[in-house]
Amino acid sequence: MAFSGPLILASASPRRKEILTQLGFSRADFSFTTLTADIDESHISAETPQVFVSRLAVEKALAGLNLCGVEGTPVVLGSDTIVVLGDKILGKPVDEADALKILSQLSGEVHSVMTAVALTDGSKTVMRLVETKVQFCRLTEQDILAYIATGEPMDKAGAYGIQALGGSFVERIDGSYSAVVGLPMVETRELLQEMNIL
Secondary structure, three states: OOOOOOEEEEOOOHHHHHHHHHHHHHOOOOOOEEEOOOOOOOOOOOOOHHHHHHHHHHHHHHHHHHHHOOOOOOEEEEEEEEEEEOOEEEOOOOOHHHHHHHHHHHOOOEEEEEEEEEEEOOOOEEEEEEEEEEEEOOOOHHHHHHHHHOOHHHHOHHHOOOOOHHHHHEEEEEOOHHHHHOOOHHHHHHHHHHOOOO
16 A cells, blocks of 8 residues: 655654654655644653653644644654653753752663654554663763753753763663664554555
8 A cells, every 4th residue: 555645753853853764764755744743741640651651652643743734644753752760750851950860860770761652644543662771870970960061961851862972871771772762763663664654
């Protein structure tokens, strides 16, 4: 079955855009556009981290679809990534003091990075959730403050980016590296195939 509608990435993340571009390598005509779908990202009490991140990915995809107004039937990809330490969700830091607190909590510990990906065309929605365990090395306060001074942690869940300077704090991972970056390649490719885009 040939795919005719446009693909839209409902994310402003340059990292997700780069990964999605890489996933289209097998098709010369692969392309997509991006838009930002703002949704309420508040956590509902009693919602598990898995349910929370999955709900946000689906809501982003649906919000993106509502913004489209494109000819043809668009397929919209929404994704969300959270960092979970124990049973606590660590979001994006609100300020530098918060970034220091988050990174101090992650120091020397194993945490989970959960990334959910959803694709929808309005009548069909498919979703995958990928969980990766990440072991941080021990960080000194000096390490953390120097990292915060680069500005890198401020727009990232868990206050670090594994694909850049923050990768120097990651001792090992168990699971999908690309999911920690923001879009799990294998699972996203499977969803694109399921929706007849690849």
